[in-house]
Amino acid sequence: MRKFDGKVVIVTGASSGIGRAAAIEFAKDGARVVVVARREPEGMETVNFINSMGGESIFIHADVSKASDVRCMVDETISSFGQLDFAFNNAGTAEPISNTVDLSEEEFDRVFDLNIRGTWLCMKYQIPEMLKRGGGSIVNMASVWSVLGTSMGVPAYVASKHAVVGLSKATALEFAPRGIRVNCISPAWVPTEGNAPVLENQVLRDSIVGQHPLGRLGSTLDVANAVKWMCSEEASWFTSQNMVLDGGYCTQ
Numbered sequence: 156m157r158k159f160d161g162k163v164v165i166v167t168g169a170s171s172g173i174g175r176a177a178a179i180e181f182a183k184d185g186a187r188v189v190v191v192a193r194r195e196p197e198g199m200e201t202v203n204f205i206n207s208m209g210g211e212s213i214f215i216h217a218d219v220s221k222a223s224d225v226r227c228m229v230d231e232t233i234s235s236f237g238q239l240d241f242a243f244n245n246a247g248t249a250e251p252i253s254n255t256v257d258l259s260e261e262e263f264d265r266v267f268d269l270n271i272r273g274t275w276l277c278m279k280y281q282i283p284e285m286l287k288r289g290g291g292s293i294v295n296m297a298s299v300w301s302v303l304g305t306s307m308g309v310p311a312y313v314a315s316k317h318a319v320v321g322l323s324k325a326t327a328l329e330f331a332p333r334g335i336r337v338n339c340i341s342p343a344w345v346p347t348e349g350n351a352p353v354l355e356n357q358v359l360r361d362s363i364v365g366q367h368p369l370g371r372l373g374s375t376l377d378v379a380n381a382v383k384w385m386c387s388e389e390a391s392w393f394t395s396q397n398m399v400l401d402g403g404y405c406t407q
Contacts, residue, residue: 158185159181159184159241159386160186161185162186163186163187163188163240164181164187164240164243165281166181166242166243166245167191167192167245167273170192170197170200170201172348173296173347174201175375177383180376180382182212187211187236188205188212189212189236190214192246218269219244219269219274219277220272220276225279225280226280228280229284239288240285240288240386241291242281242291242293243386244273244274244277244294244295246269247273247296248269248312250311252307253310254310267315270319271315271322274295274323285335286334290334290335291334292336292337293326293336294339294386295322295337296319297323298341299342299399299405300312300316301339301341302405316341320339320397323338324397337395338385338394339398340378340382340400341400341401342377343401343404345372345374345378346372366404367403368407369402371402372402378400381398
């Protein structure tokens, strides 16, 4: 028997990168996977891949910064699979490179709407369904910059990820007595579509790799495996934590 047989997981931002990797890895361990994204063609690629390998997955189009979309996301999950056990709230964004003075109000609001309001809305509607099951596990996507600052020109992103950790800790403490575990994952540099413009510059890439004592960037599989562990029974005493997955980046 696989470790997640009989379980249902929602993965947001699952159209590519870390979200897609996590969705696939959950399916390999037997979970039925709800793939959530704004980009339907790419989201369906994830679903089709999972189903082609014998898994069970559906796609739901949703913008998690909108309450109506999130309500529908959870309602469709229950309608299709009858339950919700885990969630990886991975969807997020960053502003174009700027600084605190030049950053526009519109960009600041856009980043906070998706990263922090979206995380809150997901938990708001996921937790009641998990409570019906007697508990569950939620992993929220933060960032290595949830514990550090950076001069790389993304102040709204950095602030929003600090906020995700705070919200997650508060929620974990509220619902721990009722069997809900809430944690964050904070990766350092993992190549994705979002940071491709930076990592395509070989000089910058070499410099960034050199900042990781293990001598390499992370992979989407590294993060997916950590998220799976946080949702598993092996992590049943693990809650209100921010797992920094960084190849030693923060220790220096």
